[in-house]
Amino acid sequence: LVSRKKKPEDTVVTIKGETIGDGGQSFIVGPCAVESFEQVAAVAEAAKKQGLRLLRGGAFKPRTSPYDFQGLGVEGLKILKQVADEYDMAVISEIVNPADIETAVDYIDVIQIGARNMQNFELLKAAGSVRKPVLLKRGLAATLQEFMNAAEYIIAQGNDQIILCERGIRTYEKATRNTLDISAVPILKQETHLPVFVDVTHSTGRRDLLLPTAKAALAIGADGVMAEVHPDPAVALSDSAQQMNIDQFNEWINELRPLVQAK
Ligand code: PEP
Ligand code: MN
Numbered sequence: 001l002v003s004r005k006k007k008p009e010d011t012v013v014t015i016k017g018e019t020i021g022d023g024g025q026s027f028i029v030g031p032c033a034v035e036s037f038e039q040v041a042a043v044a045e046a047a048k049k050q051g052l053r054l055l056r057g058g059a060f061k062p063r064t065s066p067y068d069f070q071g072l073g074v075e076g077l078k079i080l081k082q083v084a085d086e087y088d089m090a091v092i093s094e095i096v097n098p099a100d101i102e103t104a105v106d107y108i109d110v111i112q113i114g115a116r117n118m119q120n121f122e123l124l125k126a127a128g129s130v131r132k133p134v135l136l137k138r139g140l141a142a143t144l145q146e147f148m149n150a151a152e153y154i155i156a157q158g159n160d161q162i163i164l165c166e167r168g169i170r171t172y173e174k175a176t177r178n179t180l181d182i183s184a185v186p187i188l189k190q191e192t193h194l195p196v197f198v199d200v201t202h203s204t205g206r207r208d209l210l211l212p213t214a215k216a217a218l219a220i221g222a223d224g225v226m227a228e229v230h231p232d233p234a235v236a237l238s239d240s241a242q243q244m245n246i247d248q249f250n251e252w253i254n255e256l257r258p259l260v261q262a263k
Contacts, residue, residue, distance in 0.1 A: 001155040002148055002162075002192045011193045013133050013161045016090035016109050018053050020163055021195030024263030026224035028092055028135075028197070029249065030056035032239035033069060034076035037083065042231040044087040046246045050253050054110075055084065056092045056226065060100065061238060062116045069237040074100075077107035084109070092135055098126035105132050115140050115167055115202070118150045128157025137165045137199065140178070144187055151194060164188050164196045165226065168203030177205025177242075180213055185220045195223035207233075207242050211252055218259045227252070 001007075013020040020026055029047050034040055034057040044055050059076025061069060072079070080091040090109035095101055096117060104111065110133045117123050118139035127134045134154055138147045151162050166185060168178025180203035188196045198217035200210045214225045230236045230243040244252060 001160070002151045002194060004191060004193050007193045009193060011160055011162075011195065013163055013195055015054065015133050018090060019263070021223050022263055023261065025218055025222065025261045026054060027052050027253070028054040028056050028224060028226040029229045030092075031058075031230045031236065032201075032228045032243060033058045033061050033071055033237055034079050034093075035072070035237055037079050039231055040079055040083045041086065042246065043229050043249075044083045044089055046229070046249060048087050048089065050250065052253075053089050054092060054224075055080070055087075055089045056112070056228075058238075059093050060096045062094070062096055062114050063238070074103060074107075077104055081107040095127070096120075096123070098122045101126045101130060105130055109133070110135050110163075113137060113150075118142055118147065121153055124150055124153035125157055128154035128159045131159065131161075133161035133163065134159065135163045135165055135197070137167045138169065138181075138184070141170045144184055144191070147184075148188070148192060151192070162194050163223070164192070164194050165199050166196065166203070166222075167199040176203070176209065178203050180204060180216075182213075182216050182220055185217065185222045189221060197224045197226055198222045199226040201226065201228040201239065201242050205242050207244060207248070210242070210244060211255055214252070214256055215259060218256065218261070225256075 061071035092110040094112040171179040200213040228243040233243040
Protein backbone atom coordinates (compact mmCIF):
# COMPACT_ATOMS: atom_id res chain seq x y z
CA LEU A 1 0.00 0.00 0.00
CA VAL A 2 2.93 2.38 0.45
CA SER A 3 4.14 1.71 -3.11
CA ARG A 4 3.88 4.41 -5.73
CA LYS A 5 2.92 1.70 -8.19
CA LYS A 6 -0.32 1.23 -6.26
CA LYS A 7 -0.91 4.97 -5.81
CA PRO A 8 0.93 7.30 -8.20
CA GLU A 9 -0.05 10.57 -6.54
CA ASP A 10 1.74 11.96 -3.47
CA THR A 11 0.09 11.46 -0.11
CA VAL A 12 -0.39 14.73 1.71
CA VAL A 13 -0.13 14.55 5.49
CA THR A 14 -2.14 17.19 7.28
CA ILE A 15 -1.05 18.25 10.75
CA LYS A 16 -3.35 20.81 12.38
CA GLY A 17 -3.96 22.48 9.01
CA GLU A 18 -0.28 22.36 7.98
CA THR A 19 0.26 20.18 4.93
CA ILE A 20 3.33 18.02 4.30
CA GLY A 21 4.04 16.37 0.97
CA ASP A 22 2.34 18.82 -1.39
CA GLY A 23 5.50 20.27 -2.87
CA GLY A 24 6.44 22.65 -0.07
CA GLN A 25 9.22 22.06 2.45
CA SER A 26 8.74 22.34 6.21
CA PHE A 27 10.73 22.21 9.42
CA ILE A 28 10.21 20.35 12.66
CA VAL A 29 12.29 21.79 15.47
CA GLY A 30 12.38 21.46 19.21
CA PRO A 31 14.41 20.06 22.04
CA CYS A 32 15.61 16.49 22.16
CA ALA A 33 13.72 15.97 25.42
CA VAL A 34 10.98 17.90 27.17
CA GLU A 35 12.58 19.15 30.39
CA SER A 36 10.21 21.92 31.53
CA PHE A 37 7.43 24.18 30.28
CA GLU A 38 9.82 27.16 30.13
CA GLN A 39 12.40 25.20 28.14
CA VAL A 40 9.88 24.04 25.49
CA ALA A 41 8.13 27.43 25.40
CA ALA A 42 11.42 29.23 24.70
CA VAL A 43 12.00 27.10 21.62
CA ALA A 44 8.36 27.37 20.54
CA GLU A 45 8.50 31.15 20.73
CA ALA A 46 11.65 31.28 18.59
CA ALA A 47 10.24 28.81 16.06
CA LYS A 48 6.93 30.67 15.86
CA LYS A 49 8.74 33.95 15.22
CA GLN A 50 10.41 32.27 12.27
CA GLY A 51 7.02 31.18 10.97
CA LEU A 52 7.35 27.52 11.91
CA ARG A 53 4.42 25.59 13.31
CA LEU A 54 5.76 22.09 13.96
CA LEU A 55 7.37 21.53 17.34
CA ARG A 56 9.07 18.37 18.57
CA GLY A 57 10.06 17.19 22.02
CA GLY A 58 10.66 13.78 23.52
CA ALA A 59 8.69 12.73 26.59
CA PHE A 60 9.50 9.03 26.48
CA LYS A 61 13.20 8.88 25.69
CA PRO A 62 14.62 5.61 24.35
CA ARG A 63 18.12 6.01 25.79
CA THR A 64 21.00 3.71 25.04
CA SER A 65 21.92 3.60 28.73
CA PRO A 66 19.31 2.86 31.42
CA TYR A 67 21.08 5.35 33.69
CA ASP A 68 20.51 8.30 31.34
CA PHE A 69 17.52 10.66 31.60
CA GLN A 70 14.46 8.69 30.51
CA GLY A 71 12.12 11.61 29.89
CA LEU A 72 9.18 13.07 31.80
CA GLY A 73 6.62 10.64 30.36
CA VAL A 74 2.99 11.75 30.35
CA GLU A 75 4.02 14.87 32.28
CA GLY A 76 6.13 15.77 29.24
CA LEU A 77 3.21 15.25 26.87
CA LYS A 78 1.12 17.60 29.03
CA ILE A 79 3.81 20.27 28.77
CA LEU A 80 3.86 19.86 24.99
CA LYS A 81 0.09 20.31 24.83
CA GLN A 82 0.23 23.42 27.01
CA VAL A 83 2.89 24.94 24.77
CA ALA A 84 1.05 23.92 21.60
CA ASP A 85 -2.12 25.59 22.87
CA GLU A 86 -0.30 28.74 23.90
CA TYR A 87 1.62 29.19 20.64
CA ASP A 88 -0.88 27.56 18.27
CA MET A 89 1.62 24.98 17.11
CA ALA A 90 1.43 21.26 16.42
CA VAL A 91 3.49 18.89 18.52
CA ILE A 92 5.36 15.72 17.65
CA SER A 93 6.56 13.30 20.29
CA GLU A 94 7.89 9.79 20.38
CA ILE A 95 5.82 6.99 21.83
CA VAL A 96 7.63 3.78 22.73
CA ASN A 97 4.87 1.65 24.21
CA PRO A 98 1.71 0.68 22.30
CA ALA A 99 -0.24 1.01 25.56
CA ASP A 100 0.61 4.73 25.73
CA ILE A 101 -0.83 5.63 22.33
CA GLU A 102 -4.40 5.98 23.54
CA THR A 103 -3.35 8.48 26.21
CA ALA A 104 -0.88 10.25 23.92
CA VAL A 105 -3.39 11.13 21.21
CA ASP A 106 -5.11 13.52 23.62
CA TYR A 107 -1.90 15.55 23.95
CA ILE A 108 0.06 15.35 20.73
CA ASP A 109 -0.60 15.92 17.01
CA VAL A 110 1.94 13.50 15.53
CA ILE A 111 3.11 10.17 16.93
CA GLN A 112 6.82 9.64 16.38
CA ILE A 113 8.13 6.11 16.12
CA GLY A 114 11.85 6.18 16.79
CA ALA A 115 14.68 4.42 15.05
CA ARG A 116 15.01 1.83 17.81
CA ASN A 117 11.36 0.91 17.45
CA MET A 118 11.08 0.84 13.67
CA GLN A 119 10.48 -2.88 13.82
CA ASN A 120 8.37 -2.90 16.96
CA PHE A 121 5.47 -4.38 15.05
CA GLU A 122 2.90 -4.09 17.84
CA LEU A 123 3.74 -0.39 18.14
CA LEU A 124 3.43 0.05 14.36
CA LYS A 125 0.04 -1.64 14.37
CA ALA A 126 -1.13 0.46 17.29
CA ALA A 127 -0.04 3.66 15.51
CA GLY A 128 -1.84 2.49 12.40
CA SER A 129 -5.06 2.02 14.31
CA VAL A 130 -5.42 5.62 15.44
CA ARG A 131 -6.30 8.57 13.26
CA LYS A 132 -3.20 10.64 13.91
CA PRO A 133 -0.26 11.31 11.62
CA VAL A 134 2.83 9.20 12.31
CA LEU A 135 6.46 10.21 11.83
CA LEU A 136 8.34 6.96 11.28
CA LYS A 137 12.10 7.04 11.63
CA ARG A 138 14.41 4.68 9.80
CA GLY A 139 15.92 1.97 11.99
CA LEU A 140 19.56 2.18 13.08
CA ALA A 141 20.61 -0.39 10.51
CA ALA A 142 17.48 -0.85 8.44
CA THR A 143 17.52 -1.24 4.68
CA LEU A 144 15.08 0.92 2.73
CA GLN A 145 13.03 -2.18 2.02
CA GLU A 146 12.72 -2.88 5.77
CA PHE A 147 11.86 0.79 6.34
CA MET A 148 9.10 0.66 3.74
CA ASN A 149 7.81 -2.59 5.24
CA ALA A 150 7.58 -0.87 8.61
CA ALA A 151 5.46 1.87 7.02
CA GLU A 152 3.37 -0.86 5.44
CA TYR A 153 2.47 -2.13 8.92
CA ILE A 154 1.00 1.29 9.72
CA ILE A 155 -0.86 1.84 6.47
CA ALA A 156 -2.22 -1.72 6.54
CA GLN A 157 -4.22 -0.70 9.63
CA GLY A 158 -5.86 2.11 7.67
CA ASN A 159 -3.64 5.06 8.56
CA ASP A 160 -1.94 6.58 5.51
CA GLN A 161 -0.84 9.74 7.30
CA ILE A 162 2.80 8.70 7.49
CA ILE A 163 5.97 10.77 7.17
CA LEU A 164 9.15 8.76 6.58
CA CYS A 165 12.24 10.17 8.27
CA GLU A 166 15.81 9.37 7.26
CA ARG A 167 17.98 9.77 10.38
CA GLY A 168 21.25 8.16 9.41
CA ILE A 169 22.32 4.55 9.58
CA ARG A 170 25.12 2.72 11.29
CA THR A 171 28.24 2.28 9.18
CA TYR A 172 31.96 1.89 9.94
CA GLU A 173 32.42 5.67 9.66
CA LYS A 174 33.11 7.34 13.01
CA ALA A 175 33.28 11.00 11.91
CA THR A 176 29.52 11.36 12.39
CA ARG A 177 27.22 9.69 14.89
CA ASN A 178 25.44 7.92 12.06
CA THR A 179 25.90 8.10 8.31
CA LEU A 180 23.26 10.25 6.66
CA ASP A 181 22.00 8.28 3.69
CA ILE A 182 20.94 11.23 1.58
CA SER A 183 20.07 9.11 -1.44
CA ALA A 184 17.38 7.47 0.67
CA VAL A 185 15.29 10.59 0.05
CA PRO A 186 14.86 10.32 -3.74
CA ILE A 187 14.65 6.52 -3.52
CA LEU A 188 11.84 6.65 -0.95
CA LYS A 189 10.08 9.32 -2.98
CA GLN A 190 10.29 7.18 -6.11
CA GLU A 191 9.26 3.97 -4.43
CA THR A 192 6.52 5.32 -2.18
CA HIS A 193 3.93 8.10 -2.26
CA LEU A 194 4.74 9.21 1.30
CA PRO A 195 6.47 12.44 2.35
CA VAL A 196 10.11 12.15 3.42
CA PHE A 197 11.93 14.16 6.07
CA VAL A 198 15.60 14.28 7.00
CA ASP A 199 16.67 14.48 10.64
CA VAL A 200 19.99 16.31 10.52
CA THR A 201 20.58 16.17 14.28
CA HIS A 202 20.58 12.44 14.92
CA SER A 203 22.16 11.54 11.59
CA THR A 204 25.22 13.71 12.08
CA GLY A 205 25.43 14.14 15.85
CA ARG A 206 27.39 17.29 15.03
CA ARG A 207 26.21 20.87 15.33
CA ASP A 208 28.67 22.06 12.68
CA LEU A 209 27.03 19.80 10.09
CA LEU A 210 23.43 20.83 10.66
CA LEU A 211 23.50 23.55 8.01
CA PRO A 212 25.22 21.72 5.13
CA THR A 213 23.18 18.55 5.65
CA ALA A 214 19.93 20.52 5.82
CA LYS A 215 20.90 22.25 2.56
CA ALA A 216 21.52 18.85 1.01
CA ALA A 217 18.14 17.58 2.24
CA LEU A 218 16.30 20.55 0.76
CA ALA A 219 18.25 20.35 -2.51
CA ILE A 220 17.60 16.65 -2.96
CA GLY A 221 13.87 17.11 -2.56
CA ALA A 222 13.04 16.22 1.03
CA ASP A 223 9.62 17.38 2.20
CA GLY A 224 11.20 18.79 5.31
CA VAL A 225 14.00 18.83 7.82
CA MET A 226 14.01 17.98 11.51
CA ALA A 227 16.54 19.49 13.90
CA GLU A 228 16.92 19.81 17.65
CA VAL A 229 16.94 23.20 19.35
CA HIS A 230 17.44 23.85 23.07
CA PRO A 231 17.62 27.19 24.90
CA ASP A 232 20.88 26.09 26.55
CA PRO A 233 22.31 22.93 24.97
CA ALA A 234 25.21 22.81 27.42
CA VAL A 235 22.82 21.83 30.23
CA ALA A 236 20.48 19.69 28.10
CA LEU A 237 19.61 16.36 29.69
CA SER A 238 20.19 14.58 26.36
CA ASP A 239 22.00 15.22 23.07
CA SER A 240 23.78 18.30 24.35
CA ALA A 241 26.54 18.07 21.72
CA GLN A 242 24.33 18.59 18.71
CA GLN A 243 21.39 20.77 19.65
CA MET A 244 21.40 24.38 18.45
CA ASN A 245 20.75 27.23 20.82
CA ILE A 246 18.19 29.89 19.82
CA ASP A 247 20.72 32.18 18.14
CA GLN A 248 22.22 29.32 16.19
CA PHE A 249 18.72 28.21 15.19
CA ASN A 250 17.89 31.69 13.90
CA GLU A 251 21.07 31.80 11.83
CA TRP A 252 20.43 28.30 10.54
CA ILE A 253 16.87 28.95 9.44
CA ASN A 254 17.78 32.30 7.89
CA GLU A 255 20.47 30.61 5.80
CA LEU A 256 18.07 27.89 4.70
CA ARG A 257 15.02 30.01 3.97
CA PRO A 258 16.09 31.09 0.44
CA LEU A 259 16.47 27.41 -0.46
CA VAL A 260 13.05 26.29 0.76
CA GLN A 261 10.57 25.22 -1.86
CA ALA A 262 7.33 27.12 -1.31
CA LYS A 263 3.99 25.36 -1.92
C1 PEP B 1 14.48 11.51 18.51
O1 PEP B 1 14.15 12.01 17.43
O2 PEP B 1 14.19 12.00 19.60
C2 PEP B 1 15.28 10.27 18.51
C3 PEP B 1 15.53 9.62 19.63
O3 PEP B 1 15.75 9.93 17.29
P1 PEP B 1 16.08 8.47 16.72
O4 PEP B 1 14.94 7.59 17.07
O5 PEP B 1 16.19 8.74 15.25
O6 PEP B 1 17.38 8.06 17.32
MN1 MN C 1 17.94 13.81 20.43
